[in-house]
Amino acid sequence: MIRALASGLVAFALACAALLVASPALARVERYAVIAGNNAGLRGEVELRYAEADALKVHDVLVGLGGFSPSNVTLLRGGNAGALRRALISMNSRIRQDITGGGVEAVLVVYYSGHGDARALHLGNTLLDLQELEQLARGSAAHFRLVIVDACRSGALTRVKGGTAAPPLTIRTEARLAGEGVVFLTSSSANEDAQESDALGGSFFTHYLTSGLLGAADDDGNEVVTLDEAYRHVSEATIRATSRTLAGTQHPTFRYELRGQGKLALTTLPARAAHRGTIELPAGRTYLLMAGGSQGPVVAEVAATDVSRRLSVKPGRYFVRGRGQDFLLEGEIAVEAGKTLRVEDGMLSRAEYARLVRKGQEGADAAHGVQAGYRLRTGFHEGESPCHGIFAGYTLELHQLSVMPRLSACRDVFENDVLRARREQLDAEVRVAHAWDFPWVTLDLGVSAGVGLLHQAFETRGVAPPRTSFVGFLGTGLGLTFDLPSGFYLLGQVDAQTYFFQRARRGPEEGASIGAVFAVRPLAGLGKRF
Numbered sequence: 001m002i003r004a005l006a007s008g009l010v011a012f013a014l015a016c017a018a019l020l021v022a023s024p025a026l027a028r029v030e031r032y033a034v035i036a037g038n039n040a041g042l043r044g045e046v047e048l049r050y051a052e053a054d055a056l057k058v059h060d061v062l063v064g065l066g067g068f069s070p071s072n073v074t075l076l077r078g079g080n081a082g083a084l085r086r087a088l089i090s091m092n093s094r095i096r097q098d099i100t101g102g103g104v105e106a107v108l109v110v111y112y113s114g115h116g117d118a119r120a121l122h123l124g125n126t127l128l129d130l131q132e133l134e135q136l137a138r139g140s141a142a143h144f145r146l147v148i149v150d151a152c153r154s155g156a157l158t159r160v161k162g163g164t165a166a167p168p169l170t171i172r173t174e175a176r177l178a179g180e181g182v183v184f185l186t187s188s189s190a191n192e193d194a195q196e197s198d199a200l201g202g203s204f205f206t207h208y209l210t211s212g213l214l215g216a217a218d219d220d221g222n223e224v225v226t227l228d229e230a231y232r233h234v235s236e237a238t239i240r241a242t243s244r245t246l247a248g249t250q251h252p253t254f255r256y257e258l259r260g261q262g263k264l265a266l267t268t269l270p271a272r273a274a275h276r277g278t279i280e281l282p283a284g285r286t287y288l289l290m291a292g293g294s295q296g297p298v299v300a301e302v303a304a305t306d307v308s309r310r311l312s313v314k315p316g317r318y319f320v321r322g323r324g325q326d327f328l329l330e331g332e333i334a335v336e337a338g339k340t341l342r343v344e345d346g347m348l349s350r351a352e353y354a355r356l357v358r359k360g361q362e363g364a365d366a367a368h369g370v371q372a373g374y375r376l377r378t379g380f381h382e383g384e385s386p387c388h389g390i391f392a393g394y395t396l397e398l399h400q401l402s403v404m405p406r407l408s409a410c411r412d413v414f415e416n417d418v419l420r421a422r423r424e425q426l427d428a429e430v431r432v433a434h435a436w437d438f439p440w441v442t443l444d445l446g447v448s449a450g451v452g453l454l455h456q457a458f459e460t461r462g463v464a465p466p467r468t469s470f471v472g473f474l475g476t477g478l479g480l481t482f483d484l485p486s487g488f489y490l491l492g493q494v495d496a497q498t499y500f501f502q503r504a505r506r507g508p509e510e511g512a513s514i515g516a517v518f519a520v521r522p523l524a525g526l527g528k529r530f
Helices: 007-017 051-064 081-099 130-138 204-216 227-242 353-359
Strands: 028-038 073-077 104-116 120-123 126-129 144-150 179-186 224-226 253-260 263-268 277-280 286-291 298-302 310-313 316-323 327-335 340-342 349-352 367-377 387-397 402-415 419-437 442-460 467-483 488-505 511-529
Touching: 028 051, 028 081, 028 120, 051 073, 051 104, 051 144, 051 204, 073 081, 081 104, 081 120, 081 126, 081 130, 104 130, 120 130, 126 130, 130 144, 130 179, 204 224, 204 227, 204 298, 204 310, 224 227, 277 327, 298 310, 327 340, 367 402, 367 488, 387 419, 387 511, 402 442, 419 467, 442 488, 467 511
Parallel strands: 028 073, 028 104, 104 144, 144 179, 277 340
Antiparallel strands: 104 120, 120 126, 179 253, 224 263, 277 310, 286 298, 286 316, 316 327, 327 349, 367 387, 367 511, 387 402, 402 419, 419 442, 442 467, 467 488, 488 511
16 A cells, blocks of 8 residues: 555644634633554555554654644554554543633644555554544544545545545644634545555555645745645645556545635744754756655655745755656755755756666666767778778666667778778677766666678779678777766777688589688767657
8 A cells, every 4th residue: 555645634733733822811722633554454464654654754744833732632653453442432531621711722633544445444453443533533522633544545435425625724833723613634535555665665545644734845935834835735736746656646635614714824934943954955857855854754845836946944954855857866964953954956866867876866867868870890801991980879877888770881901912802791689788887977888789781892804793682790999988968978999800701612522611700899879868
């Protein structure tokens, strides 16, 4: 199960829960949450990798950005159905006690990440019926209740009334609750699998939701991410990302029963907050931000198409990776509290996409492109001039090997006192090489095999008819490439080759035999990767 669009739910939660008191005359808003994640399902179900990690992400978002007090949040990682049931009952009891006497309005967010189906959540080897989950949420005394289920076929929660887009809410963080009700948000429809991503280390939806709340969804640049901005961001990004997966596009569903309506801000992005720093990324590329280093967890993503280029993050060290059309920009940055760091290309190291393929970096499976240039082959026999010509080919660069099919043609002339010969050669070959990357150049060692058509024409005082013959050849050699901007590169190569051809025997034992000659073939050209 790879999970996606559930986290938009979280956004809604933050929204509904982002309310504070503007004056003593207004009710105080308290936010509560029960967050559960379980990688294990029923016997026979494949263990998930990131369900519990996603629950932790949601916890951190609610506590760090949504104004949820840690004492009001229950986090269950790996708990069974009984533990989740008890946590919900206990939280409902606490909410009822806190709001007794008036002056307090409550928001409850329930989030689950893990296995499930159209009837129940699968927490380890135990089941919690979706109907019971809904009843526990509806039974809460909280004014706003948001239920988020990131599980396969979780759309059964919303199937009764179908999915209908709610009007955008934008409640300011310093206002009383403008309405009350219950919202159900699920990561998939009633017959779809939810999806998670190894590259992102979590569900697609949670990743894009968190990115949006950190600032990527702030389309109007007012340093406030509203519900409509966040939901539009995560919805478009998740549908776009899952449309390229084998499981297919994942469609979130939701059902809402609300009374009253106001404006809802999910997060604010103060540039000079004492406990936050701001990163500003260049336009035109997609950037991933990892905590600590290149192997750290993914914190956020800003797509090339995103209007907002700013992220509000905790102070610390981060690793930035920007993806161009055929290269990456990578490097570490340090973010200080209360300051804005503008990331520029000169602060990052450039890595061509082909180098990433050879490193085996996830998501970089192959690089390919065309190449063409000048080739030369030394003469087959003493006194022959070199065979000058051109070549054109296609290169496919994989993790361990590069494969290069090529066509080439050359022409040379041989002349002495009695004979003038013109030789034209057309070759087709395949070269396989292994490459080593250095700071400025790439060195490769390869072997090649091919066949050719050799045509010879003669001018002489006697009779010497033209002849055409086939040749085969094997070779080995070294190559160098030097990367240029925009995916172009220069290449040079020198191969030692042995040519095999049929030659006629004269005399008492007329016939044919196989001959072999040695030649050196250098070439130089220009390539372009796509």
